[in-house]
Amino acid sequence: MFGGGIPFGHFPGSGRGGSMPAEDVDTTKLYETLGVDKSASKKDIRKAYMKLSKTHHPDKGGDEHKFKEISAAYEILSDDDKRAQYDKYGLEGVSGDDVGAAGGEDLFSMFFGGGRSRRSAGPRKGPSINHPLKVSLEDAYNGKTVKLAVTRKIIEGTPTECTACKGQRVIMEVRQIGPGMITQMQRHCDQCKGQGQQCTFKNERKVLEVHVDKGMLHEDKITFRGMADEVPNMEPGDINFIIQEKDHELFKRKGADLLVVKEISLNQALCGFTWKITHLDNRTLVIKSQPGEIIKPEMNTKEALPFVKVLPDEGMPSKGNPFVRGNLYVMFRVRFPEDNSLPENVIAQLRKLLPEPDVEEEYDPMEVEEVHLKEADLRSFGKGGAHRESMEAHDSDDDEGGARPVQCQQS
Known part of the structure; x- marks a missing residue:
């Protein structure tokens, strides 16, 4: 997978293939929690959740644990992917997902009181693989589809139990550490690489169409479920493409808002300016100041903030709702004349x-x-005069090697 092998870990084996659910998997508990049939629509599930959550909410005297069960069940069944995994593999199929309603509580302990073994609940999910996907700000604004080729390892044939470890994944070794003293140690089985089963792999090349939706943010994730390397006794993990937004030479982004910095002369700040820019969708915008409008060096606030104007609805599309856009902020920097002095005739005209x-x-x-004033750096403020260190050093020299006090001699 882009040069990556199969990251074997410490996962228990149950002797079943990774693609077959356990026979005793419970796939009805969540539906029973909400009081709906397995054929219930998303609307029916939401309706049942809203009714039960009002009754069992802790703030209304309800049972907190029951409320957690209801919330976790709704979060799983209201998501199409999680519901499909649950219908096939039970709670084990979604135990690796981030179910926020569980409040960090183990799903098996929540619904079965910890009495149900994870091994019999179905196969675990294999490790996911993350790949960075560099995206320009234009692509995040307009959306884009990228075709990427990946190579994954798939199991060839049917896995068999490892003859070396008998499917236990570890080998017990007895070592003598001294006269009459032995110790028993366990290590991962080298023959099956700690999987408990032996199998052969072959490479499979896939071309994935990665859709970058409008308004996607830096570090957003595009997931292809079950497309990672196959591992014995486990569901394949996911391939995640992580958005890495590249810097833009003109625009800076924060959420759905954009910011540009415009440097103008003192003449433009007082008399007006016209500025033509190319937006991220190749539209040409001409930004003009209002007649008589003055661009100031700073905002008229208690804090020394830069002078900023805004162009509404010209920012980024909102993620999930691209028809709602953020704003375009323009931060001004007023450039004063570079010369340190002006001619007398210019000064006279400006005064008028x-x-x-x-x-x-x-x-x-x-x-x-x-x-007359000289140029200065505010970072030097507080460093004028004799430095304290040199004064203390001078005082120390006087104490150690300075002149001794004169004593009066009495006759």
Whole structure:
């Protein structure tokens, strides 16, 4: 599977093939919990759940354990894939899934009081395989279908019981550790690699169509159930393609919202600007400021926040509901003239045009001190003057090697 072998683990064997459910699997308990038939529709299941959850909710005096059973049963039976697994393999078929309603409680303990053996409930699920899938922001916006070829290992023929370990997966060894002293140790069977059964494999090449839905997020998972390598006595695991969203040169994404940073000159900030961009679906947008609108360096808030405007409904499609879109935020950075000084004629014109010009202070240059500012870095704030370390070192030198106090001599 993309170069991966079969990751054998410590899984109990029951002597049955991985594709055959146990004969004594219980596939009715969840339906009985909700009080519906196995042929019940999703609507009937939801209706039964809503009725029972109101009666047994702990906040209304109901039994908490019963409420957990009802919630877990509904979560499994309302999901088509989980329901199909349960109908075929019982609770064992869904025990590896994330059933949040169980609150972390073991499903077998919840419904059978821990008295039912997991071994007789059906085959466990084999390990899943995760593969990263790099997706551009354009693909996440528009959706995309990618065809990927994978190679999986499948069992050839019928597995047979390992002759070395007799299907126990481990071999017991007796070792002498001293005169008259022996110890018994167990190790994985090398012949069957700890599976308890022997079989041969062959490679099978599959071409999977991976659908990237509109609005999918970074780290979202696209699952192909039962498509991982086959393992004796286990249901094949899943192949998961994990979305890895690539950075975009213009847009930054957070949820369904997009952010762009626009640098404008002081002239554009005061007199207006026009900006043409290409959106993720190749539409051309021309963003213009309103007549007389001023773009400020910062928002008029207590905190020093960048100046931001928003274009509603021009963000990403929402996952699961692509017709609802997020917003497009534009964060402005006002670029002041690069020169450190302006010509006198330009200054005179700006004083006439711009509001709130400077008011000259009246003073006598012979009586006050005129000073001028220099460029600085705010990160140096607090580091001026003599450093504390050097002062303490100076004081230490005075204490150890400085001049001794003069003593007065009396006659």
